[in-house]
Amino acid sequence: MCEISKEFKEALGSAPEAKTKEEKAAQRGKNKMFKELERHGEKLAEYNSRLEQMEGRNSISKTDPSATFMRMKEDAMCNGQTKPGYNLQISSENQFITDFALFPNPTDTLTFIPFLGSFPGRYGRFPKRVVADSGYGSEENYRFMDEAGIEGFVKYNRFHLEHRPRYKPDTFHPDSLYYNEEGDYYICPMGQRMSRTGTLQTRTEGGYISQSACYRAIRCKGCPLRCLCYKAKANQRTIRVNHRLNSYKRKACELLTSEEGIKERGRRCIEPEAVFGQMKSNMAYRRFRHMGKDKVVMDFTFFAIAFNIKKLCSMMRKVDKKGRKASFYGKFVIIFICYMHKLEICQDKFEKMTA
Structure with missing residues (x-):
């Protein structure tokens, strides 16, 4: 756009002086077009800079x-x-609060791996076990925990639905169909064989490639269950199954429904949710007071330190059954050192920014 604007300006400068009314009107039209072109060029440059920042x-x-x-969860106008x-x-x-991170994307699924990836640099290792809700349950996250040796009590999207007392599985859902692992084929409710036809690859927003196997029935025309089985116009039903994700879901279900899993699921409700509840309701910390990620990180770092100190003091005031005060000095020192380390990082970034 800048090159076009320069060429247009040179052409206008080298043009002969207008003498007649028609030539002057044409000259005014060209000048107007040049001004519009310059304005659009400035806007385009601004948009390109915004796209780079995004x-x-x-x-x-x-x-x-x-x-x-x-x-946001707080939507006054609804x-x-x-x-x-x-x-x-x-x-x-x-x-x-043992650690925190700020991400620009609103979905929790894409924040799981970067958040846990910062643990080895700060604590020297990954956590032994992780408890999270269904917003973090994806094939990419399950595979990351499996490769990192993390015991993950992470729900998937249909976990609560499948464990309701009145839940009845759909007979025609791919998860309810009989699967022959040796022959790699499914059997539909009418007893027809669904053979494998290929593999479909899909890429997530984070760049992870997921593979789904495709299976197709031989002939569905004239089947009495066709209207209940599927609603497509084709006479052959096709299903897609992600076997790796299904195996991760079965493993997660076994962990979540075990005695240890039930205990960890109960703790999940009172661990981070209590922190957010204290933060928003009791301490009125609903908005960041600075702009820019580095300043916002520094803002919440100070808040996290104050929150942990307040929590420590309230626990030290409690007296146990034997009449001795509970001691949490060791834990407090570890948390304080970790956050002081993060403060040093924030201070270095702030000094570079102001230099």
């Missing part, structure tokens, strides 16, 4: 380029209005 995101805020427009913000992820142990 770094693959879908939106950007003018006041805080690091923030992304998201739907119209789904989006506001610039960050996706805050925390890990807690006994309601102490």
Whole structure:
């Protein structure tokens, strides 16, 4: 656009002087077009700079380029209005904040691996076990935990639905069909064989490639269960099954329904949710007071330190059954050192930014 604007300007400068009315009117029209072209060029340059700042995101805020427009839980107008913000992820142990991270994407699925990936650099190893809700249950995250040796009590999207007392599985759902693992084929409710036809690869937003096997029935025309089985116009039903994800789901279901899993699921409700409840309701910390990711990280780092100190003091005031005060100095020192390390990182970034 800049080159076109320069060529147009040179052409206007080298043009002979207008003498007649028609030539002057044409000259004014060309000048007007040149001004519009310059204005569009400036806008295009601004849009290109915004696209570079977005770094693959879908939106950007003018006041805080690091923030992304998201739907907040606090929606006073109840119209789904989006506001610039960050996706805050925390890990807690006994309601102490042990780590946190801020992400520009609103979905929790894409934050799981980067968040856990920071643990070896800070603590020297991955956590032995992770408890999370269904928002983090994906094939990519399950595979990461399996390869890292993490015992994951992570729910998948249909876990609560499948464990309801009145839940009845759909007879025609691919998960309910009989599968022959040796022959690699399915059997439909009418007893017809569904052979494998190929493999479909899909790429997630995080770049992970997922593979799904495709199976197709031989002939569905004239089947009395066709209207219940599927509603497509084709006479052959096709299903797609992700065998790797199904195996991860079965493993997760076994862990979640075990005695240890039930205990961890019960703790999940009172661990991070209690931290967020204290933060928003009792301490009125609902908005960040700075702009820019580095400053926001520094903002929440100070809050996390104050939160842990307050929690420690309240626990030290409690007296156990034997009349001795509970001691949590060791845990407090570890948490304080970790956050001081993060403060040093924030301070280095802030000094570079202000230099």
